[in-house]
Amino acid sequence: MEIDINPRSSSKIADSLTKSIGLLSTFTIWVLIVIFFGYIAYKGIAGAFSYGFKSLFFSLDxxxxxxxxxxxxxxxxxxxxxxxxxxxxxxxxxxxxxxxxxxxxxxxxxxxxxxxxxxxxxxxxxxxxxxxxxxxxxxxxxxxxxxxxxxxxxxxxxxxxxxxxxxxxxxxxxxxxxxxxxxxxxxxxxxxxxxxxxxxxxxxxxxxxxxxxxxxxxxxxxxxxxxxxxxxxxxxxxxxxxxxxxxxxxxxxxxxxxxxxxxxxxxxxxxxxxxxxxxxxxxxxxxxxxxxxxxxxxxxEKVNNTSKISFFKKAKDKINWWILCCLFSSCKEWENNECSTGDFIHKAQTKNLKTFFGLIRRGLEFLCLGLFVLYAFSLPITVLIGGIKSFVSDASFVPSQNDTLFRAINNTFLIVLLSILFAAPIAFFASCYVSEYLSNKRFKKYTLALINAAAATPSIIFGIFGLFVFIQTLGWTASGSSGKSLLAGMLTMVLFILPYLTHSFYTYLSGISDNYRESSYILGISKCRTFWKILLPIAFNNLVFSVLLTTGKIIGETAPLYLTAGLNSAPKTLFMYQGQTLTTRIYSQLYESNLAKSEKIINETTFYCLLFISVIVIIAKYGLGILSYEFWKKKFQSFNFLVH
Missing domain, CATH: 1.10.3720.10 (MetI-like)
Known part of the structure; x- marks a missing residue:
């Protein structure tokens, strides 16, 4: 017995399902961010009353x-x-x-x-x-x-x-x-x-x-x-x-x-x-x-008014003209009516008065470029040399010890992987809903404002929020409210990257021309199929690029993780125990009394940290062609052709 499924019915089901998941994801982001800001406000007000507004805002001590x-x-x-x-x-x-x-x-x-x-x-x-x-x-x-x-x-x-x-x-x-x-x-x-x-x-x-x-x-x-x-x-x-x-x-x-x-x-x-x-x-x-x-x-939005010249523009022009008069006699002669405008223009063209500021600009460009090139080459070279020195000496890449480079790498990738797996789907469906389905302009404006505000929040605030909620309040560690755990660090990073990912996804999806949507709707294609079959392939590379950059962002974060995941590692990698990442391993060396050991750990860890970030960026810049939707679509089409 064959079951005939109406394509329009299945399309409506898919459209309703996409919209419902998007609405749920948007609601989840709203709840998390409101709780986050509400808790900060609550604790902040308590702090203000503890010390008094006079001491806080009417004193310099x-x-x-x-x-x-x-x-x-x-x-x-x-x-x-x-x-x-x-x-x-x-x-x-x-x-x-x-x-x-x-x-x-x-x-x-x-x-x-x-x-x-x-x-x-x-x-x-x-x-x-x-x-x-x-x-x-x-x-x-x-x-x-x-x-x-x-x-x-x-x-x-x-x-x-x-x-x-x-x-x-x-x-x-x-x-x-x-x-x-x-x-x-x-x-x-x-x-x-x-x-x-x-x-x-x-x-x-x-x-x-x-x-x-x-x-x-x-x-x-x-x-x-x-x-x-x-x-x-x-x-x-x-x-x-x-x-x-x-x-x-x-x-x-x-x-x-x-x-x-x-x-x-x-x-x-x-x-x-x-x-x-x-x-x-x-x-x-x-x-x-x-x-x-x-x-x-x-x-x-301001209409250009050429009849009015700002005070700053006039002041700048007067300063420039005064410098030219001091350096070139022809400018002074023209100002005193000692030569005609035509003669002045001729002298300006022959003596190249304009090149004076041009030479200064070029000189500043080379100076600025030289300073940046010096920094851009010295940083990776010093990290590379330090890494080579640490590898020549006794390696600390020993999985059986607690605070080792191997365990820091393992903890870093565990936090990165789980944070992306939790945050990316919520951010994707929320950005899809806000971009394609949300018709209430006021609610859309407030949602975007809330997401942008959360994305601009300093990471240290997420760290102290995660420390209090996941550790001191919920006690999600093996040592109770006095410990640290990978789980708390991972959940804190989810909260930290969720607004950033949502904002990035929404920017790329909403940036696609409306011509694609209008043409698709005219042809009778549903909103759901338009999104999955037309808009998503266009934005796919940019979405993957955002995920890769977010991965680098997680690897490079220290403040939220040293407050929640800790500066040391447990004997085994378990979610309820503390675990240092690459960056917190570097930061922990501030408290190391053995300077030689500290120097070696910093050298090898910074080398691997920069290596992983470089690999991620290179994949994002050069490897997105292999990761693209169209690439794999063509591969599967050619495979089906060979099979049949």
Whole structure:
């Protein structure tokens, strides 16, 4: 007896099933994020009442033992680091990106893009040890600093961390602007002049986005800064003048949270205070990002008014003209009406007055490029040399011991695999529902805002949330509420990557042209088949790329894992026992008394950490063709052809 299944009926069932799973996934994300933010607010309010609003917001004294806990003291350090990082990183990144897109041979650009992605995913704990060993002594002598660990060195470390990511951001915009340069050159304009006068003003929105990205990363960074800065004596930092301030070792807000929450004997009031500080820096970061995005949106909608010139534009033009008058006599003669406009233009063309600023720009480009190339090559070379030295000596790759490299690799891949398996399906179906099925615009707006807010939350906040909920409250460890466990670390990482994955998936799915959807619906194809048969194959490579980058993100995280999974490993890999990962293995060497052993462990672990991240990035850049939907579809079609 044959059962005739109506194709339309099966299509409706599939459509209803996809929509229901997507709705359930979206609801799950809403519940998790609301609980997360609600709990932070609850603990933060408790901390505020414990220490008092006067001590928190109307004082500049900081001494936890005496209940003096001014938020402005560590926040001032954070603002200074953010400002210094912005002033250094964005100009260097912009000039490096200009060279890559307009002067570098095309055949090398994909290789440079791969190197940039690898550097952008270097764990902060690896970068911190690199800065401590090589950059800090050089900066100490070259910049005439009093100490080798200070705010200037911390800002340099933040620049090294954020610079590759900003260059990637600028590259994604500038690679589509080459036609403007060609048009300008056809009109007789100099290439360098066209880049700085035509292209750069057109990407000001991207520069503002880069600004928000830099500030957000600086505010949220905790592990690297806690390894470079270790003081809470803010009164001494602010009281010794500017020189004493930049040479101080005072912690930023995020680094302060990690140190005080993880320190032995920290009271419940101190822990609540750290939740409050975490919530405050989250609000600051969210407010600044919102302001930047709204400014970009308003500027795009604003009608250009050529009759009005801003005050800053006038001031800039006057300064430029004053410099030219000081350097070239023809400019002064024209200003005093001693020569005609025609003669001035002739002299300008023959004497090449424009090349003055052009030479300065080119010189700055080569200087910035040289600094970045020095960092880009020195980091992997030093890691490689250190790894080779550790392999020549007695290896610690022994599975039978507790704290071994083998066990750290095993724990890392276990957390990565399970976190992706839990988070990716929820993020995929939620992004599918929001992109294709959710018709309520207000609810869609709130959902995206909630996801973006969670994605911008510092990782240290997820760490202290996971520590309290999964360990101190639920006791999901073999030692109860006083222990650590791989399960708690894995669940914390699921919460951490879920908003990021959902945002990435939604961006790629919603970015597909509506022409595909409209054409499919006109032909009578259901929404479900349109998504699975048309939209998903188009976005498949980008979705896999997001998963691979998320894998690198998990490998590089330290703060959420050292608070929940611990710094040591149990004799066996069990979910209810603690287990160090690659990054927490590196971080644990701060507490190792045997310096020779510590040096060797750092060298071998950083080598493997960078190796795994490099492999992931190379697969993402060069191996997606093999992983693509169309590749395997053709393979199966050819196999069926051979069989039949």
């Amino acid at each position: 900081f001494d936890i033992t005496n209940n003096k806990v001014s938020f402005w003291a560590p926040f001032g350090i954070t603002i200074f680091l953010a400002l210094l990082t912005v002033l250094i990183s964005i100009p260097i990144a912009l000039r490096c990106s200009i060279w890559i897109n307009f002067y570098c041979p095309t055949k090398y650009r994909k290789l440079i893009s791969t190197i940039l992605l690898i550097l952008a995913n270097v764990p902060s704990v690896v970068l911190a040890f690199y800065i401590r060993r090589y950059i800090s002594p050089v900066a100490h002598k070259a910049l005439f600093l009093n100490t080798s660990s200070n705010l200037v060195v911390a800002a340099i470390a933040l620049v090294c961390m954020i610079l590759p990511l900003i260059i990637v951001l600028f590259n994604s915009v500038l690679e589509n602007k080459k036609s403007w340069i060609i048009s300008a050159e056809l009109l007789g304009l100099d290439k360098n002049y066209a880049i700085h006068k035509i292209v750069i003003p057109k990407i000001k929105h991207t520069i503002v986005i880069a600004l928000s990205l830099v500030v957000g990363r600086v505010i949220s960074e905790s592990i690297m800064l806690s390894m470079l800065l270790s003081s809470e004596n803010y009164q001494q930092s602010y009281g010794n003048g500017f020189s004493g301030f930049i040479n101080s070792q005072s912690n930023s807000v995020s680094a302060l949270i990690g140190e005080n929450y993880f320190s032995d004997g920290s009271s419940e009031d101190v822990q609540n205070l750290m939740f409050l500080f975490g919530g405050l820096i989250f609000l600051v970061s969210l407010t600044f990002n919102t302001f930047c995005m709204e400014w970009v949106k308003m500027d795009r």
